[in-house]
Amino acid sequence: MVKKINSKETFLKQAAEAMEFPQYFGNNWDAFDECITDLRWCQAQRYVIFYDHADIFAQAEPSQYQIGIF
Template sequence: MPSLDALLTQENPSGLYRLDWTGDPAALAETVAARGWRVFFLDGRRAVDKPSFLRLAAEAMAFPGYFGWNWDAFEECLTDLAWVPAAGYLILYEDPVTLAAHAPEVWATAYAILADAVETWRQTATPMVILLRGGDHLLAHLPAVTVTPGEEQV
């Protein structure tokens, strides 16, 4: 189980992980942003279907005006991010279980696109880490990342 620090300092840590930590996402975001990374927080309690999930992602990641509000457009924006250049990208998706409970097929598609996106970023020099937090029964198959004491502070 790697720590967040170990994950962020690897040469290309791109991947999809389960976050085993209950601390403040804002503190974590500050720490990661201090490394030159862009941090996007998705409050999954607001995503209960495809339109609300896409709206959540578009708002959190400041998708450009040409975003097409469909799965292909979501994937294209997720694997481009040219409008928000950074040393790396971290998406913290809080409570994905809400979407999985309300719209399992939508969750399955969103999850597949997230997983494909990190594979795309692995082929670049820019890492993308996606941390899913909450609903451990849903995420048990993912490798876990922990945040050690003090690691969430700059």
């Protein structure tokens, strides 16, 4: 299934769903940063995040895409 992420809101929603963020995820860049840098809620030996077709979001909302780049 191809998911077209073309906005900050869609990105955050899809990321939270795909990565199974905890209930307290606040649907904003600060909350996203917190969830992917403090992974105590998701214990694993290694983590891989693969974001395919990022260009759709980058072209639709360049300023928000730039904020989200880590």
